[in-house]
Amino acid sequence: MALKAPRYVCLSDLHLGAAYSILTYADAQGRPDPGRPSDTQVAFGSALRELLSTMDGPPPTLILLGDVLDMGLSPMGDVAAAFRCFVETVMQDGGRPVFAPRVLYVPGNHDHHLWRIAQDQQFQDALQQGRVEDDLIKHTALFDPAGEEAEASRIGSAMLTRLAAGCPGLADARVDIAYPNLGLLDASRKRCVVLHHGHYIDPMYRVMTMLNAQAPGRSAGRNPAAVTVSDLEGQNGAWVDFMWSDLGSSGLTGAGAGKLYEVMRDAAASHDFSQRLAALLVAKLDQNFGMSGSTDVFQGVTVSQLVLGALDATLGRGAESQRDGYAEVMSTDDVADLRWYLSGPVKLQLEQAGLQPSELDFSFVFGHSHKPFEDELPVPGYDRPVGIFNTGGWVMDQPTMTSTQGASAMFIDDALNIASLRLFNDPVNGRVPPVHACGIGGFRDRDNPMLAALAAGIERSAPAWEAFSRHAQQATQSRATLLLDEFFTASVSVIADARAGMAARTRTTARTKA
Numbered sequence: 001m002a003l004k005a006p007r008y009v010c011l012s013d014l015h016l017g018a019a020y021s022i023l024t025y026a027d028a029q030g031r032p033d034p035g036r037p038s039d040t041q042v043a044f045g046s047a048l049r050e051l052l053s054t055m056d057g058p059p060p061t062l063i064l065l066g067d068v069l070d071m072g073l074s075p076m077g078d079v080a081a082a083f084r085c086f087v088e089t090v091m092q093d094g095g096r097p098v099f100a101p102r103v104l105y106v107p108g109n110h111d112h113h114l115w116r117i118a119q120d121q122q123f124q125d126a127l128q129q130g131r132v133e134d135d136l137i138k139h140t141a142l143f144d145p146a147g148e149e150a151e152a153s154r155i156g157s158a159m160l161t162r163l164a165a166g167c168p169g170l171a172d173a174r175v176d177i178a179y180p181n182l183g184l185l186d187a188s189r190k191r192c193v194v195l196h197h198g199h200y201i202d203p204m205y206r207v208m209t210m211l212n213a214q215a216p217g218r219s220a221g222r223n224p225a226a227v228t229v230s231d232l233e234g235q236n237g238a239w240v241d242f243m244w245s246d247l248g249s250s251g252l253t254g255a256g257a258g259k260l261y262e263v264m265r266d267a268a269a270s271h272d273f274s275q276r277l278a279a280l281l282v283a284k285l286d287q288n289f290g291m292s293g294s295t296d297v298f299q300g301v302t303v304s305q306l307v308l309g310a311l312d313a314t315l316g317r318g319a320e321s322q323r324d325g326y327a328e329v330m331s332t333d334d335v336a337d338l339r340w341y342l343s344g345p346v347k348l349q350l351e352q353a354g355l356q357p358s359e360l361d362f363s364f365v366f367g368h369s370h371k372p373f374e375d376e377l378p379v380p381g382y383d384r385p386v387g388i389f390n391t392g393g394w395v396m397d398q399p400t401m402t403s404t405q406g407a408s409a410m411f412i413d414d415a416l417n418i419a420s421l422r423l424f425n426d427p428v429n430g431r432v433p434p435v436h437a438c439g440i441g442g443f444r445d446r447d448n449p450m451l452a453a454l455a456a457g458i459e460r461s462a463p464a465w466e467a468f469s470r471h472a473q474q475a476t477q478s479r480a481t482l483l484l485d486e487f488f489t490a491s492v493s494v495i496a497d498a499r500a501g502m503a504a505r506t507r508t509t510a511r512t513k514a
Helices: 039-053 078-089 113-128 148-155 160-167 203-214 229-245 255-265 267-289 302-327 332-352 449-460 462-513
Strands: 008-011 024-026 032-038 061-064 102-105 174-177 182-184 191-196 294-300 361-366 373-377 386-390 406-412 418-427 435-439
Touching: 024 332, 032 039, 039 078, 039 332, 039 449, 039 462, 078 160, 078 267, 102 160, 113 174, 160 174, 182 332, 203 229, 255 462, 267 332, 332 373, 386 418, 406 449, 418 449, 418 462, 435 449, 449 462
Parallel strands: 008 061, 061 102, 102 174, 191 361, 361 386
Antiparallel strands: 008 406, 024 032, 182 191, 373 386, 406 418, 418 435
16 A cells, blocks of 8 residues: 655754764763764664655655754854764765755754844845845745745755755755744645744743833733734844854853753752843843833832843743653643743734634644643634644753653645654653654544554554664663763762862861861
8 A cells, every 4th residue: 555755744853963962973971973973863864764765755845843953052063064964864865865855944942043144144135136124034934935936035044055965966955944933834725734943932032022021011921912923033032042042153162051051951040040140131221221220110120120030930930840841741831831822923923824723723833842742732713722743852961761751753744634753752661662653632643644654654664663763762871871970970079079178177277276
């Protein structure tokens, strides 16, 4: 029986270039070599090619849904080498392309700088055509425009296109940027899928919008019907770019950047960080607008209190979520934030595109949390429950194995049916779950031809996926062991320093008494 190939394959959170990605090669001491594929990456590329070879149809379009490059912790040269390595290992097979020539890239928080580069390029292209734009564009169109406008309106990534096109058999490859949302629409305009990396669901990445909402007379940040994707990017883009994407190229790499990420995952350290950042923001307000920290904003609340409260509500809460959130794929707060994004910025963007969200068979795909899942969610403004799919992530950034952490890939067909290729979860019982196809359950799965085709394809390529699972298990376990070793080495060092300090104080006390 012939299996129909997907139209799209979606991957996210590869974190190429970062030492904690299981797709990055690392030696026994954990030292990464971004230009060399890990055994897991090689096995994944081989298994994915074998799976797609069991299906009939043209090569699918690859969608890269953010944090594919880890520009926050890695220099530009490392992420470029890592992306070239990924192209060679996964996107081509002996000089034959595995995917369609055009790759769609939706930047996330760790590779947000790709969007910054694309914004600058679009502005310069307009200058070459004799136009001076009012400002940098805040987002791309939700859907690809049709006809003659399509080519002119697309924003490409020159760097990623050159890296891909330089590989054997991929001379026609092109990487186009869509940000922050990418929409897919079927021919009837009744079924729609929106893909977003997921960072603007997380309040940590919309700090400035929340600060703006706290100002007197402004409630847009609390009212989802009033916040657009343009607002989110315009208010938070610079913050996301500096804090989470551009650290690698700013020289804050290695231990410095690593410490910052550790701070953001620790609640107490995050509160201290919030206090320091609040002081800097208040100083900026005083410098630019003459608003001192003691200025009474309303009902005895000062500027300093307002800024610190907003930062703690986002950074502090985010740190608590990172510390305690691996017990479940989404907390109550996470679900509320997801509803906020879908019922506000996404719904507005759909309406601006001439669609009625209440009439759509609508699904949403995101990543960011590194915890894959599939489910349905009632969302205000949509008559039917929204299909929710999370792609997970390919990293081991904490030493504790958790059953919620793992990775998947989304297979989407012409009719926009979605099936999740569940690749791995942490081996909490000494073994990763086998690779399998997954849907959201219920009647949608029964009538989902993409899910049936994916399940059959996995069965036909089972040995390749079994080999991939062995490598993924070994990679996660070895990364966890290295992290534990680092923790205990650091702890021993701290204890030794403390003992040395106590001994020095004892000697000083003895001399004083003498």
